[in-house]
Amino acid sequence: MALPRAAEKLSHGQPNFYIEKGKVFAQYWHDHHRDGRSAVMVKTSGPEEQAMLVEADPDLYYRPAYIGHSGWIAIRTDRSHADWDHIADRVRMSWHLAAPARLVGMGPE
Template structure:
């Protein structure tokens, strides 16, 4: 899954002021100290490879999961805060969608000064 992590890392690190560090044993991406994406490969033996990203809240989370349950699910620990996990192990991953959701998650976590400066 190194190639999958490399793609996620590349998408996240293109965004302004992103820092990658390990959080809870997982590669995690932060902007201004706030987490906005986390890569999970077989997290707690669940057998899935996903990237977890923020949504605007419970309504958007539910809408995404209902609309595309093969792509989106509610991640352990982050789900109650409105996050979704995106399946990135399928053969037909829509990488444009994954990159867009990572960028949108960054926007939800980034401080106003970055958004005012033009964001991504």
């Protein structure tokens, strides 16, 4: 929420984080469709980065249903070794990919 123009709203019972005009940059899923996982969904630069992340650490990353085909990646948060600094970095990167150009140079408000 410290990112410029960030806001939160529920969608399908799960929190979504977006920038003005509804550009979603992160989602939180807990037991989505009873899959038993908790994860943060973030944008990647595209399918190549998505595939690289899943291949590098399939215990941490997976291609989420519905939005994975658009290059989004899921980062598991239900593991005891969850690296919250890494997750925060990925959320910031996702914000940068979704943000309008006029906001990208802004620091946290």
